[in-house]
Every structure is written in structure tokens, then in C-alpha cells.
Amino acid sequence: MKITHRWLRNAAISTLALMTSVALMAPDRAQAQVKVGIIAPFSGPFAHYGALFKAGAEAYLASQGGKLAGQSVEMIYRDEGGPNPAKARTTAQELVVNDKVDYIGGVVFSPNAFALAPVITESKTPFVIFNAATSDITTKSDYYLRTSYTLWQVTVPMAQHAAKKGLKKVVTAVMDYAPGVDAENAFKSEFTKQGGQVIESIRMPLATNDFAPFAQRIKASGAQAVYVFLPGGPPNLGFVKAYQENGLRQAGIEFLGTAETDEFDLQKFGDSALGLTTAFHYSAAHDSPANKAFAAAVAKQNKDAVTNYATVGAWDGMYLIHKMIEATGGKRDGDKAMAAAKTQKWDSPRGPVAMDPATRHITQNVYLRVVEKGPGNLLVNKEVQSFGQHGDHGLGK
């Protein structure tokens, strides 16, 4: 009997304690008027993306004095892990149902971004993609917005540039997976349209460690340039090394890339990267007051964070969320927010940008860049030419 008594008393006390804590929590919760859920990899081999998204988003928030359009904002970060659509969908559901977020941002991997479509459509939650770069994601729901880029968006101007330079014969060398094939198609279709010829299309297995055989094949093909697509990290470094060691530069075979000289990997290349040409939408060396302010804000937030396409994607994504909060006065109204976001035009750290109302994808300048030595002997992507404003060229293809 005694035991039952004590048990009852304990149960009563803990229930009371629970109620008090809930009561104490309630005003806290009410304080943050707007909630933003960020889904990004915070663990595993892609964790640096999460760190950069967080640095970019927090830096934007801090630059606005911690409030967006006068509303206090609560940021909720959730781990994306790796490419795992089922998990991404559950995470988004939890954010919407349990945490009651008003906006979702982030997502690195395209399959994960696709998987969120039913969740955001049903709950009318605007979702700003900070990275996932497959063209037709935004067609799958009216609540997608994207502040990164697509492969077609940066590859098409590169192909036009190659043709204009008088290059006639080009080899494409891409990693053999969906984005690589996408990049190959983008270059091939545009370069052929401009009168050039892709004389060989090499698809390199994802498990490749030794890139020398591919470098030798490119050299033997008699091409004037090689268009490449590689995921960041080791494959990137391996290919550029092979390009140098096998004398492709001396043979006059030009390197045409996109994200290969990304700031996250750039310093690791050393001198072997000097002179590589890429077409891309953001360079940390972009010379503008907006970019300087952006770099300073990010450095204040996280001194180890580089400013690259991931950081700027998160920064501009937060800008869009800011404008949506402004339009809805902090109330949850997905349709009103989307209507406001679709027509935004602003001065981004990457240059002038605008949302395309039809695709809800960002229209932006694409630049031709060359890797050079900058201040402090560090490598930079020097923008040598602007190809002007480009939208996503990948839809309907």
C-alpha cells in the first residue's frame, strides 16, 4: 500500500512539475512570431554545407538586427544527412506539424527537394531551396522558390562563350550520375546549336580515383577544350591534378568548368588551379559593396565559413523569407507570401538578381571567371566577363 501511495504522490508531483513547465514555456513560444525551419546536412560527409547555410542565414538575420520586418524569428535547424528523400519528407512534416514553422529553407540534394513537394503543397508552406540544382524541381509545387542556380543556367552561357571564342571541337568529361548527365546534355545541345562539335562524351565512373586515363583520352582526342562536371571534394582535386600532370594545359586544351573552382576547395588546388576558366553565378572575389558587407557579416557569424554559392544561397534565401514576412505582417499566409516573393528584385552579393514569376527560380548574372592569385597569395575566382542576366535554361528540355 505504501508503495502505491508513494507512487501516487510522485506521479502527482511530476504532473504538477510538467504543467508548470508547460505553462512557463508557453509565453516563450508565443514570443517568436515567425518560425523558419532549415533542413541541411549537419552530420556526415556533407556537414560543411549545413555549417555554411547556417552561417549565411544567421549572418542575414544578424545584419537585420535579429528581427525580420519587425517580427522576432525563431530558426529551427534539422539534419538532412545525405541524399535520402523519405527522411527529408518526414523531417519537413515534423517541422510543419510539430514545430508549426511558417517557412522552410535549405536542402542540398535534389532528390530530397523533390520529396518535399506534397508536404509544402498541402500545408501551403513556402520553401526556399538554398542549393538543390535540378531544373524541374520548382515545377512540382507552387510553393518552391530557389536562390541557388541550375546546371543549365551556368552551362548554356559557357557553351555560347566557347563557340564565340572560335572553339570548334570540344570533349565533355562528366561524372557518371544524374547531374553529370544533365551538365553533358546542357553543354552538348547549346554548343551544337552554336555550330560547334562535341567530338567525344566521356562519362567517368563515380568511384574513379585515378583520372590519368581520362586525361590521356582527352589529350588523344584532338579537342581544343574540355567541358567538365565534377562534384566537389576529392574527384575535383583528382581531375585537376590529372589535367596538369598529363600536360593538357601545355597541349593547349582549355578547361571549361562551372562549380569546380568553388571557394570551399579552391585553396587546396594550389598552383595547379591557376588559369582554370569557369562560368558561375557567384565568386567570393565579386567586387561590390553588397558582397563586402556580406563577407563581413558571415565572418562575424563564423570565422571559418567561406563565402561561396552555399553561403550566398542561404543569405539570399533569407532575404526572400524576410520579404515574405513583410508582405504577410508575420501571419501565416502561404499564398500571399508566395505572391510577394515571386516578383522580388534585389541587389545580391552576387550582383543584381530577380525572381522569375513563372519558374520561381532566380534570374542572375553568370560570369566568366579565371583562377588567379589574389591578396595574401590566396587563389581567387577573378570575374573577367559578365554574360549578363540568365534564367534557368533547363525547363522543357
Place this chain on the structure above:
Amino acid sequence: MTLLANILIDGIAYGMVLFIISVGLSVTLGLMRFVNLAHGAFAMTGGYLASWFIRAQDWPFAFGAVGAVVLTGLLGMAIEALVLRRLYRMPELQQVLFTIGLSFLFVASANLLAGPEVQLIPLPPWLKDPIDLGIRTLPAQRLLVVLTGLLVMMISVLIMKYSRFGIWLRATVDNTQAASALGIPVEWVYALTFGAGAALAGLGGILGAELLPLEPYYPIKYLVLVLVVVAVGGMGSVAGSMLAALVLGTIDTASKYLASDWGSLFYFLVMALLLAWRPQGLLSPGRT
């Protein structure tokens, strides 16, 4: 003709890289018969140490590399004496679980201490420049790997076959109790051999870093690659590992030249065929 020469040159160079990163495992897994899935962790440790010595401390390349190899060997000995020794008599599954766990510990530590990015080992000028072979050029670093690989194989075969230590090792592995009764210091033999295996892993991590870049997930990422080489070569045969590495390296290179759309298919197809033909490996010493 040029194509054939290219395949052979790149194949041998790549095969030697495969050999140099798996020779340590052919000692610990092959000779000691300890299921050491933490091999990649020791390789990464060697690479990271070398990178730190050469890049951050400004040591000359050879100096930093030797220092890193020795330190990795000592670390291997310490871990063997403190923990792994207790696992020898346990079933293989326990060894697998423990060493995989150890690998994850190394992954997380590398991430914590050096960050997620790739670590580079700067090459001195004498290794950077391509060397002219007459028909084409080959990076000097690749030649160093080929020469070091041959040297490592010769030395280890000599030690195993002709030295007193080699006799002790073979006796200890075959029957620890009898060897101990005969006055062989079995604990030292095990510790030294494991240390040598770890040091060789470290050497592989350093010299292989040009093709297999050092990053926190290194221990898990390249595990299959090295296990295949040791399994095909034959447990306990260093020469077998070299033969397997050269065959597999050449096959992989040939498929990149001729049929790259097939991915790594031929690499694993040849592995399966070779293992079906000789389940004990190409040059197995005949023990099971």
C-alpha cells in the same frame, strides 16, 4: 600501340598505388590473421600526420613522411598492446565490430581536429615535375610509388623468409602456445608486427594521397578497395598482394580507356573470377 602502352603505364602506376595502400593490411590481416578493418584509419593517420608535419611545421618532405610513418607505427603498437591483443581469441565478428568502431572513432576525430576538408601533402619540386618516359610523361611522384612498392615487397619477403623475426612470426601465428613455450617473446612479436602493419598503412596513406585524397571518411571509403587486393592476392602473401594490385590496377585502367561507361564493373568482375578460380588467393602460402 600507344593505347596499349598508355594502359600498361597508367595501369602499373595505379596498381602500385593500390599495392602501397594495401600492403599494411596484407601484414595485419594476412600474416597475423586479425580482421583489421581499421587499416584505413592507420593509413589516414599517417597521411594526416605527414600533412601536418610538412605543411604546418615546414618539415622537408622526406623527413615529414618518415616521421609520420614511425609515429603511426608506434600508435599501432600502443593500440595493439592496450586493446587489440584482447581480441585475437575472440570470433571474427567481434574483431570486425571492434575495428569498424575504431575506424568511426578515427573518422570523428579527424573531422573534429582538422575539419571536413581534404588535407594535402605538399610535394617537393623533385616529385612535382613530370618525367619523360620517351613515349609520354609520368608524374615523378608515381615513379616514387612504383620504386617504393618494389622495395617494400622485397624487404618484407626477405624478413619473412630469412630473418629470425620472420621465423618467430610464422611460428607465433601458427601456434602461439607452442611458440611461447619455446621461448619466443610472442607478445613482442605481435606488437611489432602490428606496428609494422600500421606503419606500412601510414606509408600507403602518404604515398597514395595523390590519388586517394585524405579526408575524414578515408577509413571507410577505400576499405573495399584494399580488402579486394588482399583477398585476391592471398592472405599472408605480400607478393600475392602486389600481383593482385597490378592485375586489378591494369584492368581498371584498361576499362577507363576502353569502356568507361561500364563503371567499376570489370574491376569487380575480375575479382569475382579470380576468387572463383583461386578462393585462397593468387599466391596463398597454402594454409587455410
